[in-house]
Structures are given as C-alpha cells and as structure tokens.
Amino acid sequence: MREIQASEAKTHLPQLLDDVERGDVIVITRHGRAIARLIPELDRRREEIDQAIAGIKALRKRTSKVTVEELLSARHEGHRY
Known part of the structure; x- marks a missing residue:
C-alpha cells in the first residue's frame, strides 16, 4: 500500500x-x-487468485515434491501483491 x-x-x-x-x-x-x-476490483482479484491456485496444482502434478521455497518463488514471479 x-x-x-x-x-x-x-x-x-x-x-x-x-x-x-x-x-x-x-x-x-x-x-x-x-x-x-x-483497490483492485474483487472479481479481477479472484480471477488472479484462481489462476495462481491452478498454477500451483499443475506444478504439483508435474513434480513429486515441491519445497516451500519453490512455491514462494512461483508466487512472486511476475506478480505484484
């Protein structure tokens, strides 16, 4: 903020x-x-959150184990929160 x-x-x-x-x-x-x-529009924010969750789920399917560091890194790539 x-x-x-x-x-x-x-x-x-x-x-x-x-x-x-x-x-x-x-x-x-x-x-x-x-x-x-x-503030960002709620619908747009919800869409971004849903996309992030879908990305994490896809990553989990591709790898057997994901570290916390990898999750945090993926969260911060290309996004400003």
Missing part, C-alpha cells in the same frame, strides 16, 4: 490505475489525511 497526494493522483491517474490493476492498493491523501483508497 502506498500513499499519494490528491494533486499528484490527479496528474498521474492513468499510471495509478495501471498499478491498481496489477494489485497495488493506493491511498489518496489531502493535507496528510487519507480521503480515498484505490
């Missing part, structure tokens, strides 16, 4: 929306007070 001033959010809205689409949560502030929170 990161914070950004309202005036800066207005200027950089397209980039902020791209960041939220990738899973970032952004708090918009005015005079140091939080006034809004941009």
